[in-house]
């Protein structure tokens with residue numbers, strides 16, 4: 001069996017560009033973006049900045065690089081970032097904040113999207129010579145290890161109040177902020193207004209092959225361009241990829257509701273077996289196998305034998321992700337496979 005023949009629920013990054021997207025890529029006008037001469041990249045950056053109500057945006061090769069560029073803008077070397085213990089920026093970015101930015105990170109206990117702003121406020125360390133000063137707070141919308149949970153707007157407003165009260169920056173790892181926008185119907189600009197910097201991805205759920213953006217003020221993005229080059233992220237005729245991103249924004253945001261509905265169907269199928277970690281709000285279905293006979297690797301291996309790929313996040317934690325390349329029929333097949341395995 002080749003990977004293409006499996007029902008692939010490992011991640012929403014496995015999607016392949018559609019015919020329309022490939023056409024947009026093939027006909028893209030391009031130039032050398034390190035010289036600032038790629039019109040398609042410039043158009044994408046202007047479009048994304050406007051969507052979030054910010055002055056500027058910068059195209060980056062990956063969500064990790066977008067986050068790490070942004071963090072270097074808001075936290076000087078040696079100073080502190082606060083985020084949750086399960087945040088992508090401190091879990092899956094391979095120590096980049098420390099390695100590249102010299103950033104000291106401190107985490108609040110993993111609670112996914114259910115953040116208590118007072119807990120965060122209690123962690124802030126003031127400026128002074130005796131303790132590492134806190135400079136920024138980072139949140140993740142939607143929350144990946146938090147099962148695709150959506151941080152409520154009211155919580156984000158409270159966090160903004162905490163940040164303002166202490167003179168801190170607020171960063172959003174918005175790899176899947178589109179999903180939050182579709183799930184809660186919060187305008188992207190309303191999210192944008194709450195953050196100093198955002199990292200947003202075109203390659204998770206939106207179906208572009210590559211690409212993320214850092215969003216912020218003109219001053220911050222000018223600096224971000226410098227930091228991106230330093231990190232080796234300056235790209236040349238990359239309008240080909242920006243065109244895929246523009247196509248994704250025009251055609252693949254509202255359809256995320258379909259992925260959410262598919263995830264809800266999978267959640268409904270597995271819920272009777274007591275393995276649903278949290279209520280499903282978007283396109284991620286987190287599985288907690290603590291009380292089940294099968295652990296996560298055993299479930300994933302058995303599913304694979306039956307043509308279904310899922311992600312193992314820990315010994316007893318697994319994840320299903322819906323996306324535009326999974327058909328309704330494949331969701332039905334996946335639900336049947338999982339039900340059969342969990343029932344046994």
Ligand SMILES: Cc1ncc(COP(=O)(O)O)c(C=O)c1O
Pocket residue numbers: 013061062063064065067088089140142143144173175176201203204212
């Ligand atoms: C929440 C979140 N942030 C950032 C990223 C990083 O994206 P990339 O894989 O493009 O570096 C991911 C990747 O899945 C993610 O889930």
